[in-house]
Amino acid sequence: MLSSCLARLAMADAVVLLLFLVLSHSLSCSSSPTTSVPVVRAAVDAEHEYTFVAISSLKPKAACTGHRVSPPHGHQNATWLRLSLSHGPCSPPSSHRRKGPSLAELLRQDELRVQNIQMTLLSAGDDDNAADDEKVKKRPAKSTTTAMEHGPVVDVNVGSASSISTSRIDTMATGGGGRRRRSMPGTVQTMMVDTASDVPWVQCHPPPTGGSRFFDPTRSPTYAPFPCGSPACARLGPYGNGCINGQCQYRVTYPDGSSTLGTYSSDLLTITRTTAVRSFQFGCSQAEQGLSQASTSSSGTMSLGGGPESLVSQTAATHGNAFSYCVPPTPSDAGFFVLGKPPSSRTRTFVATPMLRFTQAPTLYRVLLRGITVAGQRLNVPATVFAAGSVMDSCTAITRLPPTAYQALRAAFRSRMGAYRLAPPKGSLDTCYDFTGVMVVRVPRVALVFDRNAAVELDPSGILLDDCLAFAPNGDDRAPGIIGNVQQQTIEVLYDVGGRSVGFRRGAC
Numbered sequence: 001m002l003s004s005c006l007a008r009l010a011m012a013d014a015v016v017l018l019l020f021l022v023l024s025h026s027l028s029c030s031s032s033p034t035t036s037v038p039v040v041r042a043a044v045d046a047e048h049e050y051t052f053v054a055i056s057s058l059k060p061k062a063a064c065t066g067h068r069v070s071p072p073h074g075h076q077n078a079t080w081l082r083l084s085l086s087h088g089p090c091s092p093p094s095s096h097r098r099k100g101p102s103l104a105e106l107l108r109q110d111e112l113r114v115q116n117i118q119m120t121l122l123s124a125g126d127d128d129n130a131a132d133d134e135k136v137k138k139r140p141a142k143s144t145t146t147a148m149e150h151g152p153v154v155d156v157n158v159g160s161a162s163s164i165s166t167s168r169i170d171t172m173a174t175g176g177g178g179r180r181r182r183s184m185p186g187t188v189q190t191m192m193v194d195t196a197s198d199v200p201w202v203q204c205h206p207p208p209t210g211g212s213r214f215f216d217p218t219r220s221p222t223y224a225p226f227p228c229g230s231p232a233c234a235r236l237g238p239y240g241n242g243c244i245n246g247q248c249q250y251r252v253t254y255p256d257g258s259s260t261l262g263t264y265s266s267d268l269l270t271i272t273r274t275t276a277v278r279s280f281q282f283g284c285s286q287a288e289q290g291l292s293q294a295s296t297s298s299s300g301t302m303s304l305g306g307g308p309e310s311l312v313s314q315t316a317a318t319h320g321n322a323f324s325y326c327v328p329p330t331p332s333d334a335g336f337f338v339l340g341k342p343p344s345s346r347t348r349t350f351v352a353t354p355m356l357r358f359t360q361a362p363t364l365y366r367v368l369l370r371g372i373t374v375a376g377q378r379l380n381v382p383a384t385v386f387a388a389g390s391v392m393d394s395c396t397a398i399t400r401l402p403p404t405a406y407q408a409l410r411a412a413f414r415s416r417m418g419a420y421r422l423a424p425p426k427g428s429l430d431t432c433y434d435f436t437g438v439m440v441v442r443v444p445r446v447a448l449v450f451d452r453n454a455a456v457e458l459d460p461s462g463i464l465l466d467d468c469l470a471f472a473p474n475g476d477d478r479a480p481g482i483i484g485n486v487q488q489q490t491i492e493v494l495y496d497v498g499g500r501s502v503g504f505r506r507g508a509c
Contacts, residue, residue, distance in 0.1 A: 049375035050416075053441050053460040061332040064090035067509060071326070071336040072492075078319065078340025079275040083193065086153045086298060088331020092190045100331070101150050103466050107427040109150070110397045110484075117196060117391055118479055120361050151395045152193040152327050152485065153298050154337050157186035157270040158202055158280070159220030184270045187215050191302035193325060193337060195394040195495065198307030198363050199239050199252055201260055201283030202300035213299050217284055223267045225284070232281055233264060235308050250283045262286035271339065277315060304394070304495070305363035312497055315339060321498035325394065326509035329461035329489045335509040341496060350494055350503030353450035356389060357500075365392045365495060367502050368451040369481060372405065374412040375444035381405045390481035392493065392502060398428065398465070398472050399484040406473035409446075413469055416444040429468035448487070456504045459490040 072080065084090040087100030101109065162185055189202050190213065203214045217223040226232045226248040233240065233248035241251035241261055251261040262285040269280035285300070303310045304323060312323050322341035328334055341347075356366040366389045372379045385404045401409065410431050414422075420441070423432040435441060443464065447457040464470060470486045492508035494501075 048445070049377075050442050050444055051460060053443050053464075055435055055439060055441060058330070058461055058464060060088055060330040062089065063332065064088075064334065065332050066090075067334045067336075068329075068490075069507060069509060071334075071509060072338065072342065072346065078338055078342065079271050081154050081156070081271055081337045081339070083152050083154050083325055083327070083335040083337040085328060085331040086150050086190075086192070090328070090332055090334050092153060092155050092188075104427055106150050106397060107429070111428065113196075113393075113396050114400055114482055117364065117393065117396070117482060118474075120364070121358065121391075121480055150397070152325060152335065152337075153190050154193055154302060155188050155190055156302070157184045158189050158215045158267060158282075159186035159217070160222040160268045161186060161216075161219040184273060186220065186268060186270055188213065189215060189300055190298045191300045192298040193304065193394050194301050195304045195392060196364055196396075197252070197301055197303040198305040198309045199236070199250060199283050200281070200301060200303045200309070200311055201250075201252065201262070201285050203288070204262060204284040205286055215284070215299075217265065217267070220267055223265060223284075225263045225265045226281075232266070236264060239309070252283070258288070260285045260288045275339075277311075280311075281309065281314060306357060306365060306497065307363050310363075311339070312495070316498065322494065322496045324492050324494040324503075326492045327394070327485045327489045328509050329459060333509070336492075341499075342494065347494075347503065350492075350505045351454040351456060352494075352496075352501045352503040353452055353454040355496070355500045355502050365497075365502065366390065366480070367392055367483070369448060369483075370451055370453075371449040372401075372409055373445075373447045373449065373455070374409065375416050377412070378449070379405070379408040379412060381408050385477055386481070388478055388480040390483050392483050392495070394485055394488075396482050396484040397486050398470055399487045400472055400474045400482040402477040402479070402481060403473040403475070404477050405481075406471060409471060410469065413444060413446070423467065426466060426468055428472040429465065429470070430472075431469035433467050435467055448483070450502075454504065456491065457506060458487055459506075461489045462487040462491075 084092070100106075191200070191202070204217055206214055228243040228246055228248050230248065236248070236250055239250050239252060241249040243249060244263070248264040249261065250264045251259055253259040260283065262283055264281070265284045266279045266281050269277040269282075271277070282300075304312050307313065312319075312321060319340040323337070323339050324342070325337045326335040353367050356368065358364055358366060369386045369390045370383065371381065371386075381404060385402045388402070414431060417433065420438070421434040423434040426432055433441075441464075443460055445457055446463050447455050449455045462470065465486055474481060490507060490509055492503075492505040494503035494505070496503065
């Protein structure tokens with residue numbers, strides 16, 4: 001009778017077959033064909049509600065494995081660049097040997113960044129729908145951001161010096177060995193990809209721990225500091241820091257009291273052998289007060305916020321005022337960054353939601369989360385809970401939800417993970433599991449549903465972090481949420497600033 005049952009299921013997917021056996025283990029195979037149909041249908045339904053995840057797939061490997069899928073390469077008016085997490089075998093040579101922050105330290109930094117974003121919005125206190133007379137009364141947002149020691153990074157070249165060897169190792173193909181790319185002018189700089197900051201900056205002095213990965217402006221003939229009376233200096237606004245010897249000074253302050261300050265300048269930015277920004281405006285940092293250079297994995301920040309100083313604003317005329325990136329699922333995988341908009345043939349593969357802006361906090365990109373599904377079931381959360389919207393951020397790790405929404409998500413997730421032992425909380429992650437001896441976990445599928453019914457199913461790496469549910473609650477339902485990079489993993493996120501939309505393409509890296 002067993003062979004007869006298997007014959008009836010010969011055309012079924014292997015996962016469905018496994019689910020069928022699990023769900024019907026207490027049933028005899030002598031059941032009639034009529035009674036077996038609901039069991040098969042239940043197995044098929046379960047396949048769409050759950051996914052089987054090998055625990056090992058969520059852990060980094062010892063060596064860089066490159067891209068899991070072929071990345072989209074450059075096209076007209078767009079430039080492709082390899083992206084990695086800042087610590088791990090795929091990270092740039094300047095940082096991959098450094099030990100990454102512990103989970104406790106990552107969560108501590110994450111909380112600081114979340115607090116700063118929410119303080120920025122609180123001080124701005126408006127949205128696209130506020131009345132004009134109310135907007136005038138609002139105070140401008142403070143010129144703060146948050147330094148992160150862990151996040152997505154890219155390698156670019158700054159300056160035009162040709163005497164420094166700047167060839168890069170490209171490990172994007174199939175593994176970590178890679179091939180050497182042709183030398184490009186300038187000095188290689190590893191920069192954090194940050195969508196919640198405006199002023200790009202690079203380190204312009206030797207780090208106290210030694211090493212040569214800093215930009216020396218005296219070796220670049222095209223380097224030029226901005227005069228104090230220049231329009232570029234005036235545009236710095238709250239980031240301006242006075243003048244020294246007639247040269248414009250900038251300062252970016254972090255909420256923990258640390259800061260970067262120096263001369264606001266311009267020079268050649270070489271992204272690839274065929275793409276360069278000839279008058280790239282950036283902060284040439286002469287001091288990073290309070291920043292731990294021993295642990296910081298980047299030599300600067302590639303700021304991509306909505307302000308006029310950011311890279312995306314500087315290149316709007318040449319690259320369409322758009323960019324995208326894909327954060328890899330583990331530090332041993334590679335992702336990508338694209339400056340520019342994909343061709344129309346590829347934009348059709350994205351689901352899109354409107355991009356909203358804060359008039360007094362133009363740095364930040366805002367979207368409206370409308371709902372969450374767990375195992376195919378939409379959570380019973382009133383729409384008003386999500387009214388404050390959510391900030392899309394490349395450097396916040398853990399997505400923050402309104403407490404009402406988080407409690408519903410946690411309850412639904414726990415009820416569908418009842419087969420596994422709960423473990424003690426880990427910092428702000430309060431739903432953790434003991435997977436000791438477990439090789440494969442049955443995880444309920446989770447999807448975020450944005451405005452205009454843009455449903456984005458998360459990768460398993462965006463659901464579980466260190467064996468915990470990778471979400472955390474805000475302190476108040478009225479506070480804006482934040483969509484963190486853990487939930488964005490393996491998804492190409494397209495910021496079409498000119499078109500005022502945010503797109504999502506699953507399974508991109």
